[in-house]
Amino acid sequence: MIDGLVRDTRFTTFDGTLSLATKHQRPDRFSHLESPDSTLHRIPRGGGYSYSASSFGENSLVQEMTCFNRFIDFNSETLTLKLEAGVRLIDLMKWALPRQLHFPVLPGYPLITVGGCVAADVHGKNPYKDGTFSDWVKQLTVFHPQKGYQSCSPEENSTLFAMTCGGYGLTGVITDVTLQLATLPTPWIALSQHRVGSLEEAVRELSSCDADIAYSWHDAAAGSNFGRGIVYVGQWTKNGALPKPMKYHPMTANTRARLPISAWNGLTARVANSAVLLQARYKSKISVKGVMAASFPFATNVYFHKLFGRPGLRETQFLVSEDKMGECSHALQKLVCDTGAPTMMLSLKRFKGVQKSLSMSGTGYLVAIDSYRNARTDLFMHRLDQLILDVGGQPNLSKDSRMPGEVAELSIASFAQFKQGLFAYDAARTMRSELSRRIGLS
């Protein structure tokens, strides 16, 4: 008998392109986490904000960890905080800010959980300066139904630690994580924006930028405006009183998709992108934002995602080495403009680090592309896969819900090592998701 209220639930990827019903449990105590038959296939889930089906799959019990949300221990000398894996980033920041503390690697949405951030080894606003999430993890505990609770860190049980950070839940359920926090310089960030004419110009700006936050946004609609964009640069600044609490309406994969049709198409994409570029010309070049608003831009700005409606969107992110970035920009512009691709916007971030596990990490530039869905989308994505392979790019598995297994295998440097380690660790491959099946890890 399975306890912990197991029911059938339909899950949908955040991009809205894949949906299926499976068994679902939301354990609120360790005995529930442990109780299902230990041979049952399962997969952990956090907030459900992955664009790919990495936290659900056919015939896998989904163990949603959002009730494991307690703060366990804080060491004020080392600034290390131990918390349960289901703690949401907004709650981490609400705890940290009044104590003049900060967590530097924050992805763009506040309801993402710490466990989901470790498992996808996510990045924040400046991965060149701050690395990826796992660079700030000191220790964690993983529960595997046949192996029990295993503590691991870069020093202890280091192979399991390395496979769990960026391992998409395939080594087991992370129950707690010890994070390294940083001192908060001030709770305010001055965000400046200025226009650039091309991807190459943005790369030049980002490569010489030493700011705390640095990324760019670009018009990616096919046409003469392709590549025009805005470089955003943020620095800590003093601004008197504490920022007001951030107000927002939570968005989930289901509420994102309420609109029955997509409002984005070639025309609306061009109009919206021109409006963004125009406001950058006239609006004040510097805006001062609270650290929460600067860290979680998609909390208050939900229209971009919601207007893709029920048909959903396609996103691809990949990391390209600095020396291949020129070739990549050129090939991308040619691909989009020659084929009239359904692309809408593009974003760049600079990275520094070493590639590990399945995580999108290493040194180079992240290229993120969002497309609306029409008859040309799948062909475009297929051609983009080839472009990624041609420029030696490394894809982000949490952002692309259809990336074929052979592309992942050829493009992620540690893929073979990860696969070998995973099958040696758990030959029965107990933890399974649609992602793990698609890329040959089940």
Ligand SMILES: Cc1cc2nc3c(=O)[nH]c(=O)nc-3n(C[C@H](O)[C@H](O)[C@H](O)COP(=O)(O)OP(=O)(O)OC[C@H]3O[C@@H](n4cnc5c(N)ncnc54)[C@H](O)[C@@H]3O)c2cc1C
């Ligand atoms: C609006 C928006 C903005 C985003 N911005 C960024 C960004 O700036 N940078 C970035 O890198 N990503 C970004 N993301 C993607 C997001 O950070 C990742 O998909 C993240 O993994 C989602 O975490 P989650 O808690 O929602 O986990 P889920 O989506 O539920 O799960 C993601 C993966 O984590 C695993 N997992 C979850 N909890 C656990 C656990 N306790 N133990 C073991 N494995 C677990 C799951 O099995 C799955 O493989 C964004 C997503 C959205 C929707």
